[in-house]
Amino acid sequence: MNDLEMPLVSIITPSFNQAAFIEETIESVRMQDYPYIEHIVVDGGSTDGTQEILKKYSDLGDRFRYVSEPDRGQSDAINKGLKMAKGEIIGWLNSDDPYLPRAVSKAVNALKEHPEWAMVYGNAYQIDENSKIMNPYPVQPFDRKALFQFCIICQPAAFVRKNIFETIGGVDETLDFCMDYDLWMRISKKYSIGYIPDYLANSRVHPDCKSVVHIVDKGFPEIIKSSIKHYGTVANDWLCHYLEHHSKIGVFWYLNLFKKYEILGSSPEVSEMNRYLDLWVPPNFRISIQSGLQNPPAILLIKGRNHILDNMSATVSVNNDSLQNYTIPKREFDIEIPLHSNVPNTVVEIVSNKHVVPSELGINSDTRSLSFIIEQVIPLSAEEYKFYKEFQKGPLYASAWLQKNRNPIPPAL
Structure with a gap:
């Protein structure tokens, strides 16, 4: 040359x-x-x-x-x-x-x-x-x-x-x-x-x-977003790589991400709830869930914290049908509420047997009636719930389940 x-x-x-x-x-x-x-x-x-x-x-x-x-x-x-x-x-x-x-x-x-x-x-x-x-x-x-x-x-x-x-x-x-x-x-x-x-x-x-500091919180969502933009979907290889190497971030993080990009199909969503901005909920906690009829909500996951009240419980109803009572321990807690709803709008009510008013106890000037803190409210379709249960066994189980049950076919190829 x-x-x-x-x-x-x-x-x-x-x-x-x-x-x-x-x-x-x-x-x-x-x-x-x-x-x-x-x-x-x-x-x-x-x-x-x-x-x-x-x-x-x-x-x-x-x-x-x-x-x-x-x-x-x-x-x-x-x-x-x-x-x-x-x-x-x-x-x-x-x-x-x-x-x-x-x-x-x-x-x-x-x-x-x-x-x-x-x-x-x-x-x-x-x-x-x-x-x-x-x-x-x-x-x-x-x-x-x-x-x-x-x-x-x-x-x-x-x-x-x-x-x-x-x-x-x-x-x-x-x-x-x-x-x-x-x-x-x-x-x-x-x-x-x-x-x-x-x-x-x-x-x-x-x-x-x-590439080390933000490999999960920024990297993975951007990879999913870009892959969907250019290929119409995201490969299982990406999902499994992150699940197997970065599982410590927790299942709720992955569930929220997968729901956002409909990784496991159309997903039920919370349309309204009366949780306060600081994550406290009143004694009558009400949640509205919207979904398509082809992928109705199967389970509602609740992740919360109770660090004030002893001997606490809550009664749950779905679309005005009473289900059962749940014990609310004085610590972090997870609740799985079966929904099996076949209507586009599902309403869940969680009624607590106890509450506190901080101002009455001299804790602060807050006059609200409060029961406990709710950190996560995640309605799941049947497929999303299956993934959740596999993740609880371990990330390798979740990865194997994805490879077996999810078949992404990029229309752009």
Whole structure:
């Protein structure tokens, strides 16, 4: 390849308070054997010494540029860097990830040899905070079905043609965790993606990185949201991966998430209840549940706390039909109320035999009549209840149940 055939490559590095790693990242770009590289660092106004490190490289001229100013997060920084970029090929290298030698030249050669490819990616290692290799990233040759089942592309080992990056609108700034997975899905809808079996980069895993800190609370919901957006559903592989590796977050968290995205089909929902904003409930606690007739509510799960009253009980009725009495222990408690309702609107009343008025007891000025605290109110369909019971046995049981009973077929494939 002669000089006239060598395109400029723009490496974009979003950065915020990564002084411990960013110099290694910059040096990994500097040490590339490919001569036509511009490295753009978009820093969000770091206060940990990152800016002092960036200033050290200011004498590199066109090979290195940086801005440091408040931004709206990583996705905003990447799109800002994309607007600054002059190259034909874009590399996205986070401020704690380094390239391996000859990564850029291998990617450029692959894109030159395959003009039909919109992007190319290679293999990568996962490394720790001391740059020690932990294991290979689970990269696979590109297949859209495989991408549906898992993120088979390691972001620092990927290079995208700039015109493609711009055509699809850059990185989705509504995402804070899986913007790379979303990017690969969007590109793969319209364009070809290539793979080369060379190791191109290291992806760093350390206690403070976003992929560790927010892997469940932000990562999993964003993965589900993006997969449904682009494929119409989410793979069991994703669900089982999180269930098996992150079960400590608890079944109620998973139930609420699964209900939100209808992972197990249409789901009954609480339409109204008289629980107070501070989660206390009055002696007559009333809950209205809406559902479709095809997936009626089977069970109502109640998770609460009683830390005041002894010898407490509650009588439950469903649509004015009395069911049974429940003992309310003086501690945390869970109640499963069978519903088996075949009407669109189900009304559940829980009447307590005791209550307190805090102002009358001199506790505070609260004049409400209060019985106990209710943290979770979750109506479940029959399928959701089966999942709940399997989860109680253990996450592996829940995972096995999903694989056997849920069959997602993405219409987009």
